[in-house]
Amino acid sequence: MTRLLIVGPPGAGKGTQAARLAAAYGIPAIATGDIFRHNIADKTPLGIEVKAIVDAGDYVPDSLTNALVTSRLDEEDARDGFLLDGYPRTLDQVSYLDDLLASKGQALDAVIRLVADQEEVVSRLRKRAIDQGRVDDSEAAIRHRQEVYARETTPLIDVYREKGLLIEVDGLGEIDDVSTRISEALAARQIAPVA
Template structure:
């Protein structure tokens, strides 16, 4: 049995749908994350939301994050892992979840693997929104003009695309080796892309909840 077969078997042997969503800036990842969460009855969890919620509620972890961010430093993997672990332990994530923005590093991948394995779980699939780079750049340039953000230049937009590829590429390769990645065309209307995601997930036996 290959690593991909093992991961898929582990995921199917435990209840719940545990997904990651990845995609370049401008591909509509946040919008589709909300759609998936509603359709499949699982919480959409982003690291940004976790950070903000903990800081706002002044939790012990939130105070640590605030001190680091106020100092202008990056939140280390160890603290990010701790925050994600705390969030996934909450009741609404017991039946599955959709992670957005995590993991971002190889060490975070290892941590998530071990965290889920300790619970007898594994990832079900990784939804990868794919879109032509030039079309995304043009879309974001038009949006910037419409919103009066003259500082959001084509150069800045392309830089963010480069950062995404550099950070996410190795992670996508890792999950692809396990047979977990589902590439989905991210260009089109919200409903068109959502339908493609549904079709891709259905190919793995994952379907919307009856109440969706």
């Protein structure tokens, strides 16, 4: 089965492409934010702990994030493949994920990076904010999120590039065109969708 990560700046279309990849490759799309929300809603012991941290305005520590991801990857639908979105976010999480997969005799197949011009993404997100009446999505807030993303993910992207796992795909354009570019890049690595 296929084990993938998808990364890209906010507004690059990660969620849309993750859903398409999950369907095409027969694997669950696993977003860390969804794991947090699911555990909080179900009031699991980890969810209660996460809620207290989030309610206090703090970041969820790596140890807790790792525990939640481990639990999710142990679920039946993810045992033979998955697409992670939003994890790993730190170098320690990269090491943890590598060790976790190695303990199961597995490894990542590829890391898909959606590349998008920052000005184009800011413009896209501003338009969406205006269309949807999101007053908190000011241009300054959007630019700040782009800077945080760049600062946090650049070291991870470098690690995956060194490991030969990184596939960089132009994330701008029509949704179908981006999906095609991703599929072609994966096919070039002998990673094929489910028949």
